Structures are given as C-alpha cells and as structure tokens.
Amino acid sequence: MEKQMPFGEKLRQYLEENILLHVTKPARYLGGELNAIRKDWERVPVKIAFAFPDVYEVGMSHLGLAILYEVVNSRPDALMERVFAPWPDMEVRLRAEGIPLYSLESFRPLNHFHMVAFTLQYEMNYTNLLNMLDLAGLPLRSRDRKAVFPLVAAGGPCAFNPEPLADFIDFFVIGEGEEVLPEIIAVVKKYVESGAEEGEKEALLLELAGITGVYVPRFYRPIYTADGDFGGLEKLRPEVPVVIERRVIKDLDRVPFPRRPIVPYIGVVHDRAMVEVMRGCLRGCRFCQAGIIYRPVREKDPDTLFAQGKEVLAATGHDEISLVSLSTADYTRVQELVEKLLAEGEKKHVNVSLPSLRADAFSVDLAQKVQKVRRSSLTFAPEAGTQRLRDVINKQVREEDLLAAVEAAFQAGWTAIKLYFMIGLPTEGEEDLDGIADLAYKVLRIGQEKAPQPRRVRVTVSTSTFVPKPHTPFQWEPMIPLPEIRRRQEYLKRKLRHRQIEYKWHRGETSFLEAVFARADRRLGDVLETAWRLGCRFDGWEEHFRYDLWQEAFRRTGVDAEYYACRRIPLESPLPWDHISPGVSKKFLIAENRRAWEGITTPDCRFTACTGCGVCPALGVEVVLQGEGRGRDGALPVGVHQEG
Amino acid sequence: MARYRLEFTKKGSLRFISHLDLQRLLERLFRRAGLPLTFSAGFNPRPRLSLAAPLPLGIEGLRECGEFELEENLSPREVVGRIAPFCPPGMEVKGLGVVRPEAEPVMAAVNTAAYVLYLRDTGQDTAANAAIQLMQKEQLPVRRKGKDGKEKEVDIRPGLYKVEVKKGEMERETELFLLVDVGKNVTVRPEDVVQAGTGMGLEAEKVKKIVRSALYVKENGDFLSPLDSKFCQEVYRPEK
CATH class of the missing domain: 3.30.750.200 (Transcription Regulator spoIIAA)
Known part of the structure; x- marks a missing residue:
C-alpha cells in the first residue's frame, strides 16, 4: 500500500466508478443509508470505528451495533462510524488496488480513528478480525502497533474468554458497552487532546486498565505447567486488577436506545424494527453462556417500549417490529405489549414478531396473536x-x-x-x-x-x-x-x-x-494467525470454510x-478465563455441574427463591421485573439473596 | 382510493440497489411519509406498489416509472409534496399523475426503454458505422446465460428499434443512443447490443457508463410517455 489512496468523497467516487460494479451486493460498501450519522470530523475529538468481523448483512442485523452507534453518536465529544468484513470478492479488489479498509460514513481508513472497536459474537469470526486489521494496514500484533492510535479494542460475548485474541487486541471490554464506553472515551479524549506521542501508549493502556471491566492483556503473562497445561495468569504490573469484573447496567430504561436506527438499502438478515424488551435470562440452561453473562434479568417498562417502538417505526418505515431478548415469552408484560403494538400496527399493516418461543401453549397463543398469516x-x-x-x-x-x-x-x-x-x-x-x-x-x-x-x-x-x-x-x-x-x-x-x-x-x-x-x-493466537495466513476467512460460512487449512495450521504450530x-x-484446574468474572461465582458453576451429573434441576429465581449464583451481590444489581412472574405453582419472584 | 403513476430518477449510489430493494425502499418511504398504500386482498396482503421494467444493477435511470394506490384521494401536487422530503439522495420525483381507470397496469404497459452508452476512445464515425450495420442486419444473435447457468442464443434484432450516435462531451467520447424492447417478448439489454456490435467497432471495455434515459409505452408505432394524457390525468411535474 505504497501509493497514497484518496479518502472521503474521492474514495467513494473511485469505488463507484471502478470497483463496485464488479463485486456482489455493492451496497454493502456504500454507506449513506437512511439514519446513518456522519458527524463533522474536525469538530469531534474522539473517533471510534465500530468493526463487525462479518459481512454487512449480518452486522447490520445486530442490535448491539445500533445501540452503541446511538450511545456514542449522541455525545458531542465522540463519533462512531461502521466497518464490516468485506466479502472475499471485494477483498481481492481492495488488495489489488491498494485501498485500505475504510469506514462507511467518512470513507476514511481505520488508521484515521482513535479506536477500532470489534464486537466478538462468534469464534468463527476471528480470522475475519485479523483480516480486517491487515486490510486496514495495521500490524496484527498489539506489540507491533507502536503508534498510540488507533487503539484496537474488542468486546461482546466471546470477550469472556479473551485469551486466543490477547496478542492482537490492545484492550478488551467485559460486559455492557453502554455502561463502560463513557469512561473509556474520557481517557482516550484526554490523550487525544494532549496530543499523545508514540511512547505514551503504555501509559494510556495502563490508565484504561484502571477502569472496571477493561482488560489489557499485555499487562498479564500466562504460566504453563511442566505438562503444558495452563497454570494461571501472572500480573506484570502492580496497578492492574487480578480479576476483571463485568460491567452491567442497573436500569435499562435509562440508557439510550436507538430510536432512529439505520435502514440498510439492501435486505439484511433481520430486516425489521427492533426494541429490546429485557436483558438477561434466568432459566439456567447449563450449556448456555448467554444465560450467565447477561444476568440478571432486567425488564424494561412496557410504556417506554411502546413509545420507543412507535418512534422506531416512524423513523424507519419498517413493516415489522421485533421484540428482542433472549426469551421474549418470559417478559412479564409481553401479552399487554404485544396487544398494544398490534392494535397500533393494524391499520398500518405493521406486524409484530417474537424471535424466540418457549415450548408451551402460552407461546403458541402469542405466536398466533402476532401471525395472522x-x-x-x-x-x-x-x-x-x-x-x-x-x-x-x-x-x-x-x-x-x-x-x-x-x-x-x-x-x-x-x-x-x-x-x-x-x-x-x-x-x-x-x-x-x-x-x-x-x-x-x-x-x-x-x-x-x-x-x-x-x-x-x-x-x-x-x-x-x-x-x-x-x-x-x-x-x-x-x-x-x-x-x-x-x-x-x-x-x-x-x-x-x-x-x-x-x-x-x-x-x-x-x-x-x-x-x-x-x-x-x-x-491459540499463533494457530489463528497461521490459519489466516494460509487463507482462512469467513469460517462460519460453509462456502468459505477450509478445514484442511485449519488442520495445516495446527500441524505447523504443533x-x-x-x-x-x-x-x-478437572474442576480444580485453573482456567485460562478465570481472571474474567461475569459476576456469577465459580462456586455456583461447580455446584451446578455437580447437580447436572446428579440429574437435579435448578429453578428460575424469578419464580422461587434465590439460587445463589452470586451475580446480584457481586455486581450490585437486582432482578428487575415489570410485573408478576407467571410462576410455576403460583410462586412470586423473591428478592432475597443467598450468599454467593 | 386513487391510483397514481410516478416518474423518478435512480441516480448516484442508488444505481447499486436492486429492483427488489428499491421496491422495499419505496414501501418504507410511503410509511414514513404517512401516506397509506392500499393492500392486495388475500392470504398474504402486499402493498399495491409496482415498478416497471427492472433496471439492471449499476445503471442510472433518469425517468424510471412505478405505480401505486393510496387509500386517500389527494392531488398529485400534494402527493409529491408529501413524499419528496423522504426521497433518498439520487431519487427525485420527475412527474406524478392519476392513472385513468381504463389504463393497463404500468408493469404491463411499459415495454420500451431508451439507453445512452458513453463510449470512450471511440470515434463518432466508428460508432455511426456500427449503428448502421446493426440496423441493417436481419438477425442479431447474442449469447446469454440463462437462469440454469447454461448459455443460450437469443435474436435481439426484433427488439432493437433504433441506434443513433451523438458526439460526447469529452474528447474522443461518443454517445450511443439505443431504443429497445423491454416488454414480454424480447427484452434487450444494452450489453446485448454491444455484444452484437463487437466486430463492427463496439467493445465492451470501452463502455464508460450506461444510463437509462426514459421508459415508453409503444403503441401503434408511437413511443408514448407513461404519463401521457392517454394514460394519466392531472399530471404534475415539479420544477427543479
């Protein structure tokens, strides 16, 4: 990438005239959609690129992106732009022409930003993450990126075991972004405004490591036993925490929600308006990670949801509104909310959809209500x-x-x-x-x-x-x-x-x-990089998955x-992710594991007594319900916590 | 209830949006504008909004055409005033009329399209020569990939009505004007004409840009605008 590529409007024009006619779904690379936000670059101090390591249609269906886009862009001192993994046909064109990966708002290369923030939704996106760094002209390894900016950050569910990406990412965000981003922006802003120079990266990262929920892997070193097992993590700086605790929002009604979300020009995976009715699920399925890392259940006020739903529909023109959560049929006021939205939507031919159903008659009844066809x-x-x-x-x-x-x-x-x-x-x-x-x-x-x-x-x-x-x-x-x-x-x-x-x-x-x-x-970082160098991309996509190349990567790295x-x-072995705490205690997980082997079930704490998972006392949060739980055996939610 | 016919542009970035995506964009646009479309009856109600002659991806349209039905009876001027603020960049309303009850649906009626091909490094004489040769042929077989992926041969000559040449605005640039059938019988695409004209002086690599400049209803040898008084009344054309 020797030749100086233009950016901004010139780059956009160049792409339109020379590149986009030769790739599938060119609108993936065009930006400019309804409700996209392009702020005045010169007047905003902190610039963040939200990087989604999968294709546009997947990323644009992700509510988390819409939420953080709103949270950051509603601040006067920061802006957020988007970038997605280019499909392989576009990657070939970008590389051939020496065009660095660019953001969809300003058409600027990622090294113009102060922070490139990846979301980790799925392990099979990891090679795309490396590929995006490379396409941006950034060195893959955190240590090799000497310039202070851009900082490369990552969050999302897979950040709960950050270790395979630890060598590539400057810092991880553990927990809910809405809660912790303002603190991160404040630190970054300070360094932006003081004109940070190369040597100050370490100091900046150390300051970030002081924020609860931020993990800076370079300040820790893994230890391995003589047998080659993981033996624990050693702190390299006295100031950094031993355990990085998850950040969590106490009151979901009070955080910004995207009421004017972007409407893609092209069909995406979820082409509809979304409102998030609650966060967290307490059913306690023992294989489910989401059921742990989003605890506890926090329901939103149905009046807030109704008002937000109407606003989203008015701002987008969508013909469908989806009530999003891990288990929407469990939302205590679901029936009332669905009925209100249906009544509102009927004359406008707007449908309501529920993404997940429980296996019971109540859910079928709900489904029947929302699906006339x-x-x-x-x-x-x-x-x-x-x-x-x-x-x-x-x-x-x-x-x-x-x-x-x-x-x-x-x-x-x-x-x-x-x-x-x-x-x-x-x-x-x-x-x-x-x-x-x-x-x-x-x-x-x-x-x-x-x-x-x-x-x-x-x-x-x-x-x-x-x-x-x-x-x-x-x-x-x-x-x-x-x-x-x-x-x-x-x-x-x-x-x-x-x-x-x-x-x-x-x-x-x-x-x-x-x-x-x-x-x-x-x-595993070496395996990942080797696989990427061998050509692995879009591993979650059947047509691109190359298991043979992965086998070769494992062979080469031994x-x-x-x-x-x-x-x-073994239950007593240290785990590579022990330093990340979701708030649920390890003791509880061990007890649950034992109960599994004994075939003993653990009820949902919304309907019976506290099960002692530990999340509420550890993180200072409470289960938030808007109505009475439709409890099994008529039991009501109990708000008393056992010691975790 | 009233049926309207709309003429609009699909320029700039919008040229990268498919026919189906454009259809959905317009449906959302009417919702945001608060102008309720009527819906078809039946098992799966669809909004009554349809677009004539799909525009191939990457080609700009200067006078595209669609038809829709609204629940309310509003004057074309008012409808334009209501939807214009919601049009994305590249979309501009060129005209709107109330469709006469006896007029055929726009999808069936529009059967002819005019294209302009901007050719670089092509002299006017060369292009003019190709135009004459094309029109002199009795058959113009071109190869096309079918939906099954197999190639098949199609004769586009019956669907090629006119080929004309104009000097381009740029040095060594020539504009090739085509009038072709886009109806049910032989839909002719601009690249078909270039393919047929290869060997007569036309080359695919020299096509810098293609624009669809208008759509027509061919009737008894006349090429009529879809907003012609024969099909529409109260036609309102907003001034730029």
Missing part, C-alpha cells in the same frame, strides 16, 4: 430427547408441554414444526438419541391427527453439537470427538428417514473449532486441537 413454520428447542437429559442440562421443558404446544400449533393452522436439539451433551447415550427420534415421530403423529391437512405436515429436526463454553456449568465438560459427532449424526439420519421428516445437522468441524477457540489459552475441545478439565 401462518407463515412457514414454528420452531421449538427442547434441546434434548429425554426428560432425564433435559434435567441434566436444566432445560425445563416437559414433553407434555411441548406436545400440547405442538398440538395447539397444528390446530391453529401451522403445518411445519421445527425442533432444535443438541447432540453430544454430557451424559448423552443412545437412548437420548432415540428420544430425539421418538419426539419427532410423536410430533408428526399429532400433526397427522390434528392438522387440517395431514399430508402437508412437515417436521424438521435440527441438531447442533454441544460446545463447552467458558463461564457455564459445562465449561469443564468435553466435546465429543469429530468421528463421534459423525456417528451420532449418521445414527439420527437413519432413524429419521420419513417422507414428512427432514433432518438437518451442523457441520461437526465448525463446532469443533468453535470449541477449540471457546476454551483456548493464549497459545498445537493439539483435541486437547482444547475434547478433554475433561
């Missing part, structure tokens, strides 16, 4: 095929609830039911696989008996493979090895051979790599992938 299919996630295994994973769905829900759905006119399961869960045996098949056939039989057109009934069974995730009760559990994944998929394929049943499965190799990086320590994914980690 019985669109394609209804999806349920029993996750496991037998009650025994569902108890192990604490997925509190009873078969009779599921079957009642399915019956209600068929009677209401749906003809297709999708069922999601996981294979390879701890303690899974052949009878659990049989249970998946049995359940599918039971659902089919109900359809054949109750659906108005029995011959049109379709049941789709989808399985993914259990991946042990950090900070979950199952973080110590092994993933089943690849040949075993294939064997179990083959087994189900044979069992589910029926003209009205379709079986889909996730590619085992992808899940395997996901597990490797989920439980990685810092040594790293044993199975060690990371498929071994049982």
Whole structure:
C-alpha cells in the first residue's frame, strides 16, 4: 500500500466508478443509508470505528451495533462510524488496488480513528478480525502497533474468554458497552487532546486498565505447567486488577436506545424494527453462556417500549417490529405489549414478531396473536430427547408441554414444526438419541391427527453439537470427538428417514473449532494467525470454510486441537478465563455441574427463591421485573439473596 | 382510493440497489411519509406498489416509472409534496399523475426503454458505422446465460428499434443512443447490443457508463410517455 489512496468523497467516487460494479451486493460498501450519522470530523475529538468481523448483512442485523452507534453518536465529544468484513470478492479488489479498509460514513481508513472497536459474537469470526486489521494496514500484533492510535479494542460475548485474541487486541471490554464506553472515551479524549506521542501508549493502556471491566492483556503473562497445561495468569504490573469484573447496567430504561436506527438499502438478515424488551435470562440452561453473562434479568417498562417502538417505526418505515431478548415469552408484560403494538400496527399493516418461543401453549397463543398469516413454520428447542437429559442440562421443558404446544400449533393452522436439539451433551447415550427420534415421530403423529391437512405436515429436526463454553456449568465438560459427532449424526439420519421428516445437522468441524477457540489459552493466537495466513476467512460460512487449512495450521504450530475441545478439565484446574468474572461465582458453576451429573434441576429465581449464583451481590444489581412472574405453582419472584 | 403513476430518477449510489430493494425502499418511504398504500386482498396482503421494467444493477435511470394506490384521494401536487422530503439522495420525483381507470397496469404497459452508452476512445464515425450495420442486419444473435447457468442464443434484432450516435462531451467520447424492447417478448439489454456490435467497432471495455434515459409505452408505432394524457390525468411535474 505504497501509493497514497484518496479518502472521503474521492474514495467513494473511485469505488463507484471502478470497483463496485464488479463485486456482489455493492451496497454493502456504500454507506449513506437512511439514519446513518456522519458527524463533522474536525469538530469531534474522539473517533471510534465500530468493526463487525462479518459481512454487512449480518452486522447490520445486530442490535448491539445500533445501540452503541446511538450511545456514542449522541455525545458531542465522540463519533462512531461502521466497518464490516468485506466479502472475499471485494477483498481481492481492495488488495489489488491498494485501498485500505475504510469506514462507511467518512470513507476514511481505520488508521484515521482513535479506536477500532470489534464486537466478538462468534469464534468463527476471528480470522475475519485479523483480516480486517491487515486490510486496514495495521500490524496484527498489539506489540507491533507502536503508534498510540488507533487503539484496537474488542468486546461482546466471546470477550469472556479473551485469551486466543490477547496478542492482537490492545484492550478488551467485559460486559455492557453502554455502561463502560463513557469512561473509556474520557481517557482516550484526554490523550487525544494532549496530543499523545508514540511512547505514551503504555501509559494510556495502563490508565484504561484502571477502569472496571477493561482488560489489557499485555499487562498479564500466562504460566504453563511442566505438562503444558495452563497454570494461571501472572500480573506484570502492580496497578492492574487480578480479576476483571463485568460491567452491567442497573436500569435499562435509562440508557439510550436507538430510536432512529439505520435502514440498510439492501435486505439484511433481520430486516425489521427492533426494541429490546429485557436483558438477561434466568432459566439456567447449563450449556448456555448467554444465560450467565447477561444476568440478571432486567425488564424494561412496557410504556417506554411502546413509545420507543412507535418512534422506531416512524423513523424507519419498517413493516415489522421485533421484540428482542433472549426469551421474549418470559417478559412479564409481553401479552399487554404485544396487544398494544398490534392494535397500533393494524391499520398500518405493521406486524409484530417474537424471535424466540418457549415450548408451551402460552407461546403458541402469542405466536398466533402476532401471525395472522401462518407463515412457514414454528420452531421449538427442547434441546434434548429425554426428560432425564433435559434435567441434566436444566432445560425445563416437559414433553407434555411441548406436545400440547405442538398440538395447539397444528390446530391453529401451522403445518411445519421445527425442533432444535443438541447432540453430544454430557451424559448423552443412545437412548437420548432415540428420544430425539421418538419426539419427532410423536410430533408428526399429532400433526397427522390434528392438522387440517395431514399430508402437508412437515417436521424438521435440527441438531447442533454441544460446545463447552467458558463461564457455564459445562465449561469443564468435553466435546465429543469429530468421528463421534459423525456417528451420532449418521445414527439420527437413519432413524429419521420419513417422507414428512427432514433432518438437518451442523457441520461437526465448525463446532469443533468453535470449541477449540471457546476454551483456548493464549497459545491459540499463533494457530489463528497461521490459519489466516494460509487463507482462512469467513469460517462460519460453509462456502468459505477450509478445514484442511485449519488442520495445516495446527500441524505447523504443533498445537493439539483435541486437547482444547475434547478433554475433561478437572474442576480444580485453573482456567485460562478465570481472571474474567461475569459476576456469577465459580462456586455456583461447580455446584451446578455437580447437580447436572446428579440429574437435579435448578429453578428460575424469578419464580422461587434465590439460587445463589452470586451475580446480584457481586455486581450490585437486582432482578428487575415489570410485573408478576407467571410462576410455576403460583410462586412470586423473591428478592432475597443467598450468599454467593 | 386513487391510483397514481410516478416518474423518478435512480441516480448516484442508488444505481447499486436492486429492483427488489428499491421496491422495499419505496414501501418504507410511503410509511414514513404517512401516506397509506392500499393492500392486495388475500392470504398474504402486499402493498399495491409496482415498478416497471427492472433496471439492471449499476445503471442510472433518469425517468424510471412505478405505480401505486393510496387509500386517500389527494392531488398529485400534494402527493409529491408529501413524499419528496423522504426521497433518498439520487431519487427525485420527475412527474406524478392519476392513472385513468381504463389504463393497463404500468408493469404491463411499459415495454420500451431508451439507453445512452458513453463510449470512450471511440470515434463518432466508428460508432455511426456500427449503428448502421446493426440496423441493417436481419438477425442479431447474442449469447446469454440463462437462469440454469447454461448459455443460450437469443435474436435481439426484433427488439432493437433504433441506434443513433451523438458526439460526447469529452474528447474522443461518443454517445450511443439505443431504443429497445423491454416488454414480454424480447427484452434487450444494452450489453446485448454491444455484444452484437463487437466486430463492427463496439467493445465492451470501452463502455464508460450506461444510463437509462426514459421508459415508453409503444403503441401503434408511437413511443408514448407513461404519463401521457392517454394514460394519466392531472399530471404534475415539479420544477427543479
């Protein structure tokens, strides 16, 4: 990239005339959408690029991006622009012409910014992150980036095990960005305004490390035992914290919400208005990381939500509004909110959609309310095929609830039911696989008996493979090895051979790599860089995934992938992510792991007593409900906490 | 209820947006403008808004055309006043009229398009010569990739109405003006004409830019504007 490329309007013009006609979906690279914010570059001190390490259509469907775009751009002293991973055809053009990766608002290269902030939603995006740094002309390794700016930051769920990216990222943000960004901006602003010079990077990072929720990996060094196991993390500076605690918002009603979100010109994954009804989920599924790292449940006021929903619709013109959360049917005022939005939307032909459904009749009733047209299919996630295994994973769905829900759905006119399961869960045996098949056939039989057109009934069974995730009760559990994944998929394929049943499965190799990086320590950084140099990109996309190149990367670096994914980690071993605290205590996770093996379930603390996960006392937060929980056995939420 | 016909531009960055995305953009635009479209009856109601003759990605349109139905009866001037503030950069209303009840839907009616190809490093004589040769041929077979990925041969001659040449604004630049069929029978694309004219002096690499300058309704040998008084009344054309 020797030749000086223009930026801004000139770059935009050059792209339009010479590049964009030769790539797929050129609007991905054009910006300028409705409600995009372009601030006066010269008059704003702190400039942040939000970098999404996947393609535009995926990134623009991500509510977190919209929220932080609003939070930062509503401040007079900072601006945020967007950048996404260019699709491989565009990457080729950018490299050939020496055009550095640029932001979609100002068309400026990333080194014009003070901060490039990546969101880590998925382990299979990591090679894209390296690729974006490289396309921006930035050295990959934090140590090699001598200039103070741009700082390269990362947050999001995968930051809860930051170690595989520790060598590349200057600092990680643990927890909710709305809460911590203002403090980060204040520090950066100070250095921007004083005209920071090269030698001051270390001092700046040290100051950032003093903010709760900020992790600066260069101030820590991993220790390995003689056997090559991870042995702990050593602090290199006395000032930095031993444990980095998650940041969390206490009152969601009081943080800015994107009421004028960007409307893409092209169709994206989720093409609709969104309001976030609550954050967190307390159901306590033992494989689920989101269920831990977003605790506790904080519901928003239905009046706020209704007002925000109306504003979003007016500002975007969308014909659908989605009530977003980890488990929207659990929102205590969901019925009332849905009814109000439906009444409002009816005359304008605006639909309401719910992204996730529980497997019960209440949810089907809700789905029926919002879908006047019985669109394609209804999806349920029993996750496991037998009650025994569902108890192990604490997925509190009873078969009779599921079957009642399915019956209600068929009677209401749906003809297709999708069922999601996981294979390879701890303690899974052949009878659990049989249970998946049995359940599918039971659902089919109900359809054949109750659906108005029995011959049109379709049941789709989808399985993914259990991946042990950090900070979950199952973080110590092994993933089943690849040949075993294939064997179990083959087994189900044979069992589910029926003209009205379709079986889909996730590619085992992808899940395997996901597990490797989920439980990685810092040594995986070399593997990642090697894989990227070999050409790995968009690993989450079937058409680009090159498992052979990954195998080559492991061979070259001498790293044993199975060690990371498929071994049982002893409960007492130090974990590479022990220095990151989600607020839920390790003691609780260990207790949950034991209860799993004993087949004992743990109830949702909204409906019974506190389960002692520790998050409320540790982070000084409370469960926030807007109404009374529809408790099992009529129990009301209890606000008394056991000691964690 | 009233049916309106709209003429508009699709310029600048908007040329990179597909036909389907444009359709959805307009639906959202009417929602934001607070002008309720009517909806089709039936199982899956769709807003009554349709666009004539899809414009290929990357080509600017100076007079694109669409039709929509509103719940209210408003004057064309008022409709334009309401939607204009919501038009994205590159979209400008050129005209709006109330469609006569007997007029065919715009999608079926519009069957002809005018394109201008800006050719670099092409002399006016060369281009003029190619134009004459093209019009003299009785058949102009071109190869096209079908939806199944297989190539097939199509004769575009019946759909090629006119080829004319004008001197371009830039040195050594020539403007090639085409009038072609975009109806149900033989839809001719500008690159088809360039392909047919390869060997007569036209070259794909020399096409600097393509613009679709207008759409027409061909009727008894006449090329009529979709907003012609035969189809529309109360036509309002905002001044720039």
